[in-house]
Amino acid sequence: LVNIFERKQEARTPFFQVVAVTDTTEDPAVWGRNFPHQYDRYLKTADQIRTRFGGSEALPRPPSDADPRSVVAQSRLDEDPRLRTMWAGYAFSRDFREDRGHAYMLDDQTFTERQQAPQVGTCLHCHASMYLPYKEAGGGDLIRGFEVLNPLPYAEARTHVRRAIACLDCHEPVTMALRITRPGFLEGIRALKASQGTAGYDVNRDATRQEMRTYVCAQCHVEYYFRGAEKRLVYPWTNGLRVDDIYAYYEAADFADWTHAETGTPSLKAQHPEFEMWSQGVHARSGVTCADCHMPYLRLGAQKVSDHHVRSPLLNPDNACRTCHPIAAEELVARAERIQENTFRLRDLAMDALVALIGDIAQAKAAGRGDDELAAARAMQRRASFYIDFVEAENSTGFHAPQEAARILGEAMNYARQGQVAVRDPSFRPAVAGR
Amino acid sequence: LVNIFERKQEARTPFFQVVAVTDTTEDPAVWGRNFPHQYDRYLKTADQIRTRFGGSEALPRPPSDADPRSVVAQSRLDEDPRLRTMWAGYAFSRDFREDRGHAYMLDDQTFTERQQAPQVGTCLHCHASMYLPYKEAGGGDLIRGFEVLNPLPYAEARTHVRRAIACLDCHEPVTMALRITRPGFLEGIRALKASQGTAGYDVNRDATRQEMRTYVCAQCHVEYYFRGAEKRLVYPWTNGLRVDDIYAYYEAADFADWTHAETGTPSLKAQHPEFEMWSQGVHARSGVTCADCHMPYLRLGAQKVSDHHVRSPLLNPDNACRTCHPIAAEELVARAERIQENTFRLRDLAMDALVALIGDIAQAKAAGRGDDELAAARAMQRRASFYIDFVEAENSTGFHAPQEAARILGEAMNYARQGQVAVRDPSFRPAVAGR
Amino acid sequence: MTSTEPRPSYDMARAFRGTWAVAAGLAGLALGTGAFTFWYGKGASYLTNDPAACANCHVMEPQYAGWLQASHRSAATCNDCHTPKGPIGKYATKASNGFWHSFAFTTGRFPEPLRIKPGNLAVTEGRCRSCHQGIVDAIDQNHGEPVSCIRCHTDAGHRT
Ligand SMILES: [Ca+2]
């Protein structure tokens, strides 16, 4: 019975190849001649439309030598100045904007004011078409190239790079099959699988097609840090994907991204953990991948294709959601926004708690209180700040895992307020939850 | 062969009137002669089987004159002694057990050790077949009867009552249509609808059949309090169904269920708000009613009947869930338990925070600190305790509304820990969230 | 029979003939009842393409009602999705389903709610392509595992 199904596969008519595309064809326009639908939609990632909590707003700005961009996304720091207090002393407190389409990824990184702090080649891992630059810098070896470009000063590494993400970064040119081209993910997923008992995991060999429809995005939409002088990009997944597992990783490594300017607390920065948060939600549990919602099928003429206009699904609920949830598009958007409102309320309360704790510690420090007396309160700030950041930096405002986002923010409040008690009462032992 | 004949017969015949049932036929056995399937399943509510977080455990006990029961459900106070601290000074700290089948509702109320405190007739509203007793006590008028029985001492009111919930309490005898027979709900839902702009709402006239499949349960599975000397059963819904709305109701009414024995805080007790919590979840939003999960359709022979064995749906996931979620039963149960584990973890952290606050206030009170100094901390205890109780008393351990349960517990922790700060720092102004 | 001592030999012949007669009788009876069931259960209609044939068994009624509301009412009958293309596959599946479903139906022993079995599911997945191969060529293009259509189009056949 099943083999009837297989024989059907061969009978399909392969598409007519207008141009030969090889493993060194980086320019998407060339791929676009064979796959016009996907290419047209790919170009539309330059659009900027807001949703209630996502999408992005096109803000005009006067181009200058330092930053030739005439349009940027809105600044999250202006939207919520408490973020500046949370990240006081770190580049993020200088410039942090709403994310926008893939078309802008390279320029947005190159010209962000966060570049005023010294950055390195590692940053380019997720902000440009890196498959060829890594191969070229590594004499044909992707990992070696990765290791070569990482420690270079950003400006120098930038000269090795030509464009934002291209077809080559997600597709094998001959079969168009999905593939992983980012060392960060190759090594991160291997460490995660090893911790779950599967040694020597090679994602390009072992992952199913369905898993790849998530993993291609998880190459970049993840928490990360730069390890050691060689500034190696590492995804902290050896204990698991929950914020508690990742925090335990950083505690064991005694790692800090920066020392908080107002409190002296060794602090951690979380960045866009979409993959980690999604993994805790009911959609992931039901096998619903990033591509199902962010690259839903679209019928163009007589062809059904994956919509390569990667954007907020709430701008396209009919295709992104209705096949699985046959209800009115307005109701779907309303449900998503209801979840996001709850998350936003908890984020607001947690930010108030953290800012209050930071004020308390800063005051005590200024009043000459010693490090040992402030240790307990600092530990609470470190943990509360990372937990809040984990949800704040995640770009779905809780939608990817509603209960998990609420849990994390609740526990963050428990820590921040206990920090306030500890500042006032040195005998107070804050209660810390297990994993 | 023969049973094909049977199948064909069953498919065609509607129910056959064996005996006449009128508006004064309280004995379910009589109704059972017309509806054997529903009656047989109704009797099975005497079964006791545990699920991970629900169901109930049959604990043998030596019957005595005071309490002739030979089997009870497990004590929640023994399972979590912190509950005794939370309710110190209130009857619930003496005896609070896991709920079990409807068959036991009258005995469980009659013989609970909570009867050692003086109780009144109002309690019977949800623990017995009250349609006829109310009519009899009110000379044919349900509401008048309700007002007569409420203030009576429990023992006296108990003599008016014959049995646990019967068919008459949910069904109109001639058409078998669902109907509301509980004054508490008739008046509660009218107040809620009025607050939403619909005046003069009469549930038996205006509700849809689908809404009735929730409302018949919401007659009893709700938060309540006894108002005034006349001990009128009131559901606090005039501001809405969220815990924040209900808390605002009690603040405006300056109401307290009891004064906490260790801290002197005027405290509030939440009871089984299944309807209120369910109303905030995605199932309610999708029109999935209590009966859809707790009284799912059951195929007996060739007929589909509502399973009147009302119990935890996790004991019957194939019928209760798989019609809408076509996945393996084990996965469905695992998903529900995953949600409940997250809720249980947050409940644990919140209970620790509350118990710590109660300890702090009790200590400060013993050390002679005045009421005005302790006011802020007491306000935090009152609010944190009610928020935790709202999720703790709710019997689905967060399943009915996963994100909402996590939100409530998170905000409770924020209050409890701020209370601890307030005890130590009279200048501290706790931050309180709006509605 | 687990007795260890050998059976007396003279019984062998007569017993042998006896069992033959009984077996033949039983077979006849089975055929007879089978035929009657076939006739009574309107088995003949089962062989046609008419969806109403499936709905003879009321346990199929929800799917029949769902089919009437779904997008394929005028596009595909039950057999178009539930039997493989090509005569041999079609009637082989119909025979095996026919037997097992009528067996389950008469004995009442089948899971509730009905779940399609892996074998029948593979047949149905295949049939989507027999009509829609053209439109899904692009997404089926690369040679990973074939995409499952009903992962997203669960209610293509019948809206539950
Ligand atoms: Ca990081």
Ligand SMILES: [Ca+2]
């Ligand atoms: Ca109450």
